[in-house]
Amino acid sequence: MAISEYFPVIGEWIKNIFLMLFTLSFLGGGIFVLIIVYAPSDIKFHVTDASLTKFNLTNNNTLDYKLEANITSRNPNKNVIVYYREIAAIAFYKDHKFATVNLTPFDQGHKTTSFLHVLFEGKGVMKNSLKPKQLFEYDQETRLGIYHDLAIDLDILATYKFLTHKSTRYNPPMVQCRRLSLSLVSNGNSSSTPSFHGRKCRIHHFFENR
Numbered sequence: 001m002a003i004s005e006y007f008p009v010i011g012e013w014i015k016n017i018f019l020m021l022f023t024l025s026f027l028g029g030g031i032f033v034l035i036i037v038y039a040p041s042d043i044k045f046h047v048t049d050a051s052l053t054k055f056n057l058t059n060n061n062t063l064d065y066k067l068e069a070n071i072t073s074r075n076p077n078k079n080v081i082v083y084y085r086e087i088a089a090i091a092f093y094k095d096h097k098f099a100t101v102n103l104t105p106f107d108q109g110h111k112t113t114s115f116l117h118v119l120f121e122g123k124g125v126m127k128n129s130l131k132p133k134q135l136f137e138y139d140q141e142t143r144l145g146i147y148h149d150l151a152i153d154l155d156i157l158a159t160y161k162f163l164t165h166k167s168t169r170y171n172p173p174m175v176q177c178r179r180l181s182l183s184l185v186s187n188g189n190s191s192s193t194p195s196f197h198g199r200k201c202r203i204h205h206f207f208e209n210r
């Protein structure tokens with residue numbers, strides 16, 4: 001009858017394991033809730049306004065351009081400050097980069113919206129020439145006075161302060177403001193009415209290094 005004497009011990013042992021598992025899952029759930037509540041949300045970027053006043057492609061590859069855009073960045077977090085150390089705005093037409101400008105660094109406090117103004121102006125040679133199909137599209141768009149597939153990316157170097165923790169410098173993923181369609185407005189006369197209604201930019205995991 002020796003075995004029955006062990007049962008209460010084993011029962012106690014199992015009870016302790018269950019108690020421990022229960023405590024662990026409770027703790028885990030608590031930590032999970034804390035992460036959900038306190039983890040910083042991504043910074044949100046919008047192109048709120050944009051205008052194209054010059055867009056002339058000559059000799060296949062040289063672009064004479066003037067593109068302006070107003071972009072907002074919204075920090076929805078009440079426990080995070082973002083310090084933008086370097087911001088480069090890059091302009092694309094049909095995936096061909098044609099201009100880069102550096103914006104003024106700034107700090108973005110808790111729950112604030114910042115307003116950025118970007119001006120691309122000049123003459124530049126596109127890195128790769130447009131493909132025949134894209135040249136055809138360019139000609140067609142020129143006739144209609146509206147250009148499709150313009151894009152602005154933001155290449156950022158930042159640090160942030162989360163509660164009391166200060167991060168080192170890092171590169172968030174590229175902010176991508178894609179598929180902008182803009183009508184050409186020249187000399188105050190627009191052939192087609194400007195119809196830009198704003199566009200949300202794409203950014204995932206702002207607080208992670210690229």
Ligand SMILES: *[C@@H]1O[C@H](CO)[C@@H](O)[C@H](O)[C@H]1NC(C)=O
Pocket residue numbers: 049050051068069070117
């Ligand atoms: C951007 O904002 C400025 C100042 O608020 C305004 O004058 C301008 O018309 C806006 N739009 C563009 C495309 O720059």
Ligand SMILES: *[C@@H]1O[C@H](CO)[C@@H](O)[C@H](O)[C@H]1NC(C)=O
Pocket residue numbers: 056057058
């Ligand atoms: C574009 O550039 C060409 C060559 O410089 C010029 O002849 C033409 O008038 C320009 N078009 C516009 C709309 O400025």
Ligand SMILES: *[C@@H]1O[C@H](CO)[C@@H](O)[C@H](O)[C@H]1NC(C)=O
Pocket residue numbers: 058059060
């Ligand atoms: C582009 O260049 C090619 C050869 O270099 C030429 O045949 C063609 O006419 C040019 N197109 C335009 C739009 O300038």
Ligand SMILES: *[C@@H]1O[C@H](CO)[C@@H](O)[C@H](O)[C@H]1NC(C)=O
Pocket residue numbers: 187188189
């Ligand atoms: C703008 O358009 C009007 C009417 O089409 C024309 O009379 C005027 O000369 C144009 N102005 C410019 C700067 O092109």
